Amino acid sequence: MKPVKPKSRQGRAGVLRLARGFRSDILSALPEKLYRAWMAEFKTPFFKSIVANDPALVKLVLKHRPLDFPKSDYLGDGLRPLLGDSVFLTNGPIWQRQRRIIDPAFEGGRLRHSYPQMHDAAQGLLDRLTAGSHEFEELASAYAADVIFRTLFSVPIDSDIARDIFQEFRKHQAAQPIVNLGGILRLPRWMPRFYRPAARKSARRIRALITELTRDRARAIADGTAPQDLATKIMTTPDPETGQCFDWNEMVDQVAIFFLAGHETSASALAWTLYLLAAHPEWQEEIYKESQFVTGDFSGLSQLQSTRAVFREALRLYPPVPMMVRETCQSETLRDRVYARGLQVVISPWHLHRHQRLWDNPDDFDPTRWATDNGRRCQRDAFIPFSAGARVCPGAGFAMAEGVLALAMLVGQYRFELCPDRLPQPVARLTVRSKNGIWLNVTPRNQS
Numbered sequence: 001m002k003p004v005k006p007k008s009r010q011g012r013a014g015v016l017r018l019a020r021g022f023r024s025d026i027l028s029a030l031p032e033k034l035y036r037a038w039m040a041e042f043k044t045p046f047f048k049s050i051v052a053n054d055p056a057l058v059k060l061v062l063k064h065r066p067l068d069f070p071k072s073d074y075l076g077d078g079l080r081p082l083l084g085d086s087v088f089l090t091n092g093p094i095w096q097r098q099r100r101i102i103d104p105a106f107e108g109g110r111l112r113h114s115y116p117q118m119h120d121a122a123q124g125l126l127d128r129l130t131a132g133s134h135e136f137e138e139l140a141s142a143y144a145a146d147v148i149f150r151t152l153f154s155v156p157i158d159s160d161i162a163r164d165i166f167q168e169f170r171k172h173q174a175a176q177p178i179v180n181l182g183g184i185l186r187l188p189r190w191m192p193r194f195y196r197p198a199a200r201k202s203a204r205r206i207r208a209l210i211t212e213l214t215r216d217r218a219r220a221i222a223d224g225t226a227p228q229d230l231a232t233k234i235m236t237t238p239d240p241e242t243g244q245c246f247d248w249n250e251m252v253d254q255v256a257i258f259f260l261a262g263h264e265t266s267a268s269a270l271a272w273t274l275y276l277l278a279a280h281p282e283w284q285e286e287i288y289k290e291s292q293f294v295t296g297d298f299s300g301l302s303q304l305q306s307t308r309a310v311f312r313e314a315l316r317l318y319p320p321v322p323m324m325v326r327e328t329c330q331s332e333t334l335r336d337r338v339y340a341r342g343l344q345v346v347i348s349p350w351h352l353h354r355h356q357r358l359w360d361n362p363d364d365f366d367p368t369r370w371a372t373d374n375g376r377r378c379q380r381d382a383f384i385p386f387s388a389g390a391r392v393c394p395g396a397g398f399a400m401a402e403g404v405l406a407l408a409m410l411v412g413q414y415r416f417e418l419c420p421d422r423l424p425q426p427v428a429r430l431t432v433r434s435k436n437g438i439w440l441n442v443t444p445r446n447q448s
Contacts, residue, residue: 001279003317003365004424005354027322027350027428034351035362039335049344050334053352055381057334061326061345063389067092069326071391072344082172082203083260084253097239099394101246102254105233106394111401114230115298117150122406124156126413131444133419135437136271142166144266147402148259153213154227165209169263172202173430210255211248218248231255258395260430265320266399268431269385270406271438273314275424276365277407278416278440283310283367288445291412294405304404307411309367311403315385317365319349320431324387349384350432358382417441 006028030051034040038054052058061069070091083089087098125143145166146157155162175198220226221235234254238245246254277284286306293303326345331338334345354362359382360374369375386396393399410416419441424434 002363035354036356049346051346053355058347066390072325072327081200083256086253086257088257100239101237103394104237105230111397112298114151118147118402118405121146121150122409133441135439136274137438140270141267144263148262152230154229168202168206175199211252214248214251264431268320269403272318273311274416275438276314278418284411287411291408294408304408307404307408309370313367316353318432319385322350322428322432323348352382415443
């Protein structure tokens, strides 16, 4: 059984038709040729964009000259009410300063230090799971949020403020439209933006709750009573160039993106991986064999080779962030074509990861591919689920660890089967989600 993939609309879409398609599903609004083309142009009276699939061009933009291809300001139209001036949206010196402060929190032994909290969150997910049919996007969201709260602020999701933030994020997810629309269409400022009042309302509520949490932590740091978790590490790390730390106000923006990135993307990846395992039960048995290595000891993660290959394959087929938008800040020659300043450069992990001229059998679920020459080459040149280069997600290692850990623990106790009348349909919201959820049947392994 091949993984579910939306059917692309054929033909040349005008701007209004394209906009209507993007509002409902960006993945099928774009043409099928993007799975074969090295570069494709989109022209309308309002904008000019390219979609870049050439690995050399992707490396140029993300790795070799990232400062010459900053994030598009249009990307922030739908996100800034929630994320403010977080590291996800800023560019230039402000972004560089933010990364100098944030990156040390995710280096060295920090993942090992946070492993017990991840394990506790995964055990909490197991405790909530029962036999029967379940919608796994919601369950995966709760798990991912629990990991964030435990590792960032040392509180479980069932604490009052964590539960309130999680519930507001669920409302925001339902109200927030596709976030890449403005970046791809580059609509004129006089045209209405595709966000709803409910999204702004939920963003204000989330920021108010995060502000409360962050102020409390700032007081605890001042009193010397703060736990040594990620929030404390980030808030007490000085910029090596200026010697200044984030104040609590700046930290609100960063916590918002930590939660959004860590919660939305990890939940998407875990839910789609479970769907793929349900469609390919033989791989559940491979993971089950490895589940014995999962203990409270971090070292057990290194034994989960098949589990990691499965999770990586799910990230390839269903990358949580389907598209990234950059903008030229000067004239550029790209694949022998000259473009003026202001060109929107769209890099699409969704299309790059399934590109027919790069991958062997790109639409197949095949975790063994990573041990082949083609898989190793493509992992290096055409696999960017967490972006790449200077703007790679600082929590990429955390996301891999929490996903692999949860898979091993879940499959160690349960079997997963598809609900034939509820097959998922991928659509792009804040992340790649299923239009009507990901429903799976669950059976305990000890049930005869």
